[in-house]
Structures are given as structure tokens and as C-alpha cells.
Amino acid sequence: MVSFADLRDTEPALWKAAADDWVKLAEEAEQSANDIYDQGTSALNEHWTDEVGERAGQKLKDLANSYQVAAATIRGAVFTLDGLAESVETIQRSLESAVDYAGRYGLVVGADGHVSQQPGVQCDEDEPKIGQANQLIREAVESANKIDDEACAELDKLAAAVGNTDLDKALDEIQQAASENQLQLMREALPIGKDPATVAAWWNSLTPQQQAEFERAVPVDLYDLNGIPDDVKKRMEGSDGYNRIEMIRWAQQNVDNSDIDIFDNNCANFVSNSLEHAGLDQKMDFWAGTLSDDSWGHGAQTGWDWWDAHDYSHSASWAQADSQRNFFLEHGGQEIPAGKAQPGDVIYWEQAGPNGPTDPGKVHHEAVVTSVTPDGNIHYTQHSSSRLNASLDGRLPANEVHEGDQRVVVVRPKQTW
């Protein structure tokens, strides 16, 4: 159990340093998988073409797959360690604020974190302040223990996953859980359920950098706190013609809602629905309607999925990722460097290399950016297949092994119509 002294003396930077080395381990494993495919498997395909050569090639493929599984799972440990460091840094800050508060009123903070009056002093006026300081310290220590429990359970799962050889399971279950857990660790540091004054005090105790980190990592949870200043909430909503918070909220709440999936592939349709529910108006060409490249929207829907998918009632920009990217960029939106991505942006996967699902230069997939954690990891939510707060850093290397090089394009739509 984490005590007051443990929390006070913790060095989150040590977890961060460990996370950085786990990233290098994952990269090492990914490089090994690529080298085996490039140098081993391809050499055997070309130069050892009998049955035994095929068997040897399959063995190398299995080995490369094992490296990929290891890399995908190891990235889960990165997310957990980063989440642990990031959330504990904030909790430590809250603890320091509580200790400072006690010090300002001449109170004594014991080694166990208990706040009291100076020895020999008896002043009834101090009692509320003592109670307040004790409560702040207690809450910080409680949060630390919740974070510890979450991180501990996740690391145990990642250690137990060492025997897994299924890449889909590694990505879709094990890494996915760790990616979501990284956000959960940040949520544990929020004063959820507290009164507005406590929330405001917490917010003011953070450094500007920590405030910005929370805005990007857990935007909806932060926005919903009663006590966050209105100007902060307004900024988080954005000024691009849609409410970014409502876009993220809708995407996260509807990740498992298959009722909207009327197409074979619904990634673009999901993003379009998220934007429409967040207030982005449709744009419809007067003459050509949904058939125009100048339109983004849909006509009246019958509710009969097959018919709605084939009746030309949706513009290409609504339902197809490449058309949508082009539409937004040609109608006021702008491409944002991935390092500057914000929740509420749209992320597109553009084919950059050969042998992919589409021609180089074309976009074949997209999702809603729902979080950007302080380590720079973009988390996204999508349909077909449904994924909630999946990690770009975690999944992209595996994507690139099977689909060729990808260029990640972040677009910030803006309503100019």
C-alpha cells in the first residue's frame, strides 16, 4: 500500500525512463520481425523452392510473428508505465499543494501525513484548516493507491501474456486493454465527484503544462468536471463549426453501436456521424446533391440498411475515407502535424508504400482522435472493426508489416459553408 511518504518520495521519472527503454525493446522486436521477413523469408522464397524450403520458410515466418506478438505486448507495458508516471506526477503535485497549504497556516505535517497544530498550540480557528489539509492529503494518497492497483493489475496481465502467440490477440485484446488503461490511470488522477470548489482548487494547483496534458488526454472526463473554468471548457469545444468534446463523446459512446454500420466498411461513415452529431452542418451541392465532390452529407434514410447503402443518398465524402480527406482539405480544413494532433481531429491512414490495400497516395482508413496522452501517443476510436481509444503508436508498426508503409495524416475539419 502506498503511504504518504511513499507518494511524497516517489520518482515518476524512473518509470518514464523505463517506459522509454520498453519502447526501444518493442522497436528492436519489430525490427527483428522485419529483418526476418526481408532477409530470411524472402531469400528462401526465391532461392529454396522445394518442399523443405517451404517448411523452413514457414518456420521463419512463425519466428517473425513471435517477434511481432512480443512487440505488440511490450508496447502495452510502455502505455502502463507512461500512464503511471504521468498520473502520479499530478497526484504528487496535489500532495505538495496540500503540504504547502498546511505550512502556510503554521500547521505540522507528520511523517505519516497527518496534519496537526504545532506542539503546545491550541487554537480552535485552525480546526477547519487542519480538516481541509488532512482531507487533501488523504485524497491524494487514495488516488495514488487506486492508480497503483490499476497499474499493478495491468503489468501482471502483461507478464502473464508472455506465452501468447496470437498476434490478433496481442493487438486487439492485450495491447488494447493497456491502451485504455493508460487513459484510466489519468482519469484516476481527476477529482471526479468532488464539489466545484475542490475541482477549481485542484485545477489551479496544476502547472499550465499539466493542465494542457489533461485537456488532451481525458478531454470528456475533464470537461464534465463541475468547477473547471468556463473559458477552458469553451476552448476545448473548439471553434471549427463543431463541438470537439461532443464529437469525442459521441464516438466513445457509440463505438459498439452497429446500428449505424450500413456499409461494408464504416470507418468514414463513423467519423461523419461523429462530426454531424457534434454539430457540423452538411454541405449539399444544389444541382448534383450527394453525387457531387462538393458535397458532404446524406439524404433521407429509410432505415433499411442495404437500400440506404446503395441508393446514392450519401456523398462519397461521407462514406469513403479518401474522398472525405480530400473534401475537408478542400473546404477549410487543414492538415496538422501528428505531434500537434488534438482530440476531435480526424486521423487518416494514407498508403505510402507498395503492396497495401490501396494505391500509394490514397487513404484507406480513418478514425476519430479521442485522446493524446502526454507521451505523444495518439489514441483513436473507430468502426470496422470497433476500437475504443486504440493506440496509434501501438498498432502502426504491425499495420506497416502487413500493409506496407503508411503516412498518418491528421486533419482538422473546419466548417466554411
Add this chain to the structure above:
Amino acid sequence: MNLHMNPDPVGRAGHDLNKMAGDAKEKIKSLFGSSDAAAEGNKGWNSSASLAACRKAWEGRLGQLVDQTKQAGQALVDSAGAVAATDAEAADRLDHVLDDMAGR
């Protein structure tokens, strides 16, 4: 036995895998040091014990994969060598090597 192997590039592929495995071993070992430091430096946390266990599990697993890579590389080198030797025992020796490689 009907052989369709060009031994030079297959042997080179084996050497490449061997080298890759050799390079990886030391690098992997050094990258776990910071996890030890984090677990040691933040002792009051249960997460530290879990991190130590996670580190042990994955150091073992990655070491295993590196060893398998080395074995596979050596098997390719041996197979290519056996084919290139073209002596009377080549086919028999190759059979043994391939059985080893297939894990039988």
C-alpha cells in the same frame, strides 16, 4: 530427394540472422536496466513488484526468441553448406539438419 536450393544466398541469409541475433542479445539485456532502477527506486508501490515480474518474464521471452533466431540462422548456414558440399553424404546430412530446423 528433389533439391531446389541456391546455397549461396540461403547461406548468406543464415549468416545475417546469426549476426542479427548476436547484436540483439546484448542490446536487449541493457534495456531492462532502467526497469530495475524504477522498481528499486519506488519501493512502496505494488506496481514496482509487478514491473520487476514483467521485466523478468519478457527478458526471458526475448532471450528465447533471440536463441531461436540464432538456431534458425545456423540451420540455414548448415543446410546451404550441406548442399554446396555435394558429397555422397550430403543428402543424409541435409535431412538431419532440416529435421532439426523443423523442431523434430
